[in-house]
Amino acid sequence: MTQRPSLRGLGASVATTVFGATFATTTAFLVVTAALFATLFHQANAILASEVLSALAVEVDGLRKIEAENGLAAVQQAIEARVRSPGPGLYFLASRDGGQRAGNLSQLPPGLRADQPLFSYEGAPPSGTRLAAGLMVKLTDGSLLVVGRDIDEQRTLAERLRLFALLGFGVVAIGGIGTGLLISRTVLGRVDGMTEAARAIMAGDLGQRLPRSGSDDELDRLAGSLNDMLSRIEMLMAGLKEVSDNIAHDLKTPLNRLRNRAEAALREAGSVEDLRRAHEQTIEAADEIIKTFNALLLIARLEAGAVEDTKQPVDLSEVVADVAELYAPVAEEAGIEMKLHLAPSPPVLANRQLIGQAVANLIDNAIKYGRRKPCGTSGERGDETAASVLMVEVAAQFDTVAIAVSDRGPGIAPEDRARALARFGRLEKSRNAPGTGLGLSLVAAVARLHGGDVVLEDNAPGLRVVLRLPTDTRR
């Protein structure tokens, strides 16, 4: 935050790309315009001058003709006539001694030469010294004739134009640089905002987002894309944190238990037999930890999709029948009646072991949690077994094959369902139940690996888990 003033200083504004670009554009524009104006001026002057001079030459020719036909006096008359009518025409007809014989110029213009047609003369007050162009010729009898034209108006116009052009350049130059500064300050301000937000995010505040102006320009769109990316990262980080929390909990709790047991055995064991039993318990606890660890590892591997090449066409009904048969005696002993409904279905490209494990987990869960009344509730015991039906179905639906396992247990509350399927997710209630409690997570991971999904439904009462796998072989 403290860096903002220094970042926003003039130096910083000038040092931006935007300013550089604006400055360069303005300069280029000015140079081109100046060149254009200069050429235009030069050309206009040249055209003007040559036009004036050729008109003068025509007039001189006319006067020469008059002299040739009617003599010098006629020339003098013509000049006097022309001088009387108002106009830009300037004349000087010199007498033999060099004095003025006719014309409105009081003397022979001093600077006038054949190669230098411009001269200045004293006009009638209040105009003062004025600019003119003229031709000086020698008539047949040797007297000098000057025919000129006042071009002071043109000069004033040209000067005014030049002034305006210079003024224009100034305005454009200042405006261009100013605009550059303004734009770069605005952009810089927004980029500074983004830089600041990015710094805050890097410092650990993942909730921060880049500011947007709401104009939907390219900076806004960039900020929007980056914000979407940040949201995704934040989500992943949250997921990762949850996952590591879950893993820590799943492994630390039994590790702690194991340690406590070993300590207690060391402290309390009175006989070799006691020690032996404690040792056995320790190994059992270690085995449980290994099981949980393996389940976590397997889920992680599945989520990473690292088992592509083990897929082959699998008849789901066959797998389900196999696994159901494996679990049938357990279900029977638990007082649960397992019913199978296996409709013919097209083969699915799958890893048979993983599908088998997923189905086993579903049936295992249904047997563990799917009884009508959870233990601890007294009464209605006679009703318990009769209603404990475990239904296992396989059915083809459009381009998927669905395996559904339904029980009559307490089910999972709608708000808990997403959690039960989350990566490494397990419900609080299952944490202390036997098993790793990662069964459904694993089923969900297997489904994702095969491009399918898992849906938890209300079996009213009970839970119905549907594992859907695509028959399509696309990956």
Next chain:
Amino acid sequence: MRVLVIEDDDEAASFLVKALKESGHAAEWAADGASGLEAARAGNFDVLIVDRMLPERDGLTVIRMLRSEGVETPALILSALGEVDDRVKGLKAGGDDYLTKPYAYVELLARVEALSRRSSPQEQVTRLMVGDLVLDRLSHRVTRGGEPIILQPREFRLLEYLMKHAGQVVTRTMLLENVWDYHFDPQTNVIDVHVSRLRSKIDKQFDKPLLHTVRGAGYVIRDAAT
């Protein structure tokens, strides 16, 4: 039985060698792939225990080379890698069984003993006998003391596997793998229930039980008299 342990971890290897010797087997140790390969070629071993990750030559390469040279000694692969596709790779390379670390020693011992039996010609026998229990692999008939016993197809395969390894401890995971062809870890005691059902059919009405539970390990079928 002579066992060769190819394992680079000293502690794990010495534990294995010691435990195998205590179980009544001769065990030797090779610490890397190259020396393991040499020992396996030269020595007359019944079973190889090969760690998958070895310095110089990895376990799978060792097995592959042995197989290409015609050495058919059964091999058990030990691996710290998970089991989804690694198991398949291990068996494809010529391994005969696959065990993931960390493992229980009883599990390893049971598998090693089962492997050693595999190399003997028992496989071809059509009638398996344990005491007065007879299983006919051709007619799928089982009798005990001459009395027929009716078994479900799966129960028949379960009994067949147990009898094929009569006198050897067979673990629950071995049964799940060989009778059901699944390699996952069933969280519940599914196998126990199947075995106890089988036991009720073959042992219940007879004085002498044949199918025994080995605590902490698995099951064994044997005639107590022998």
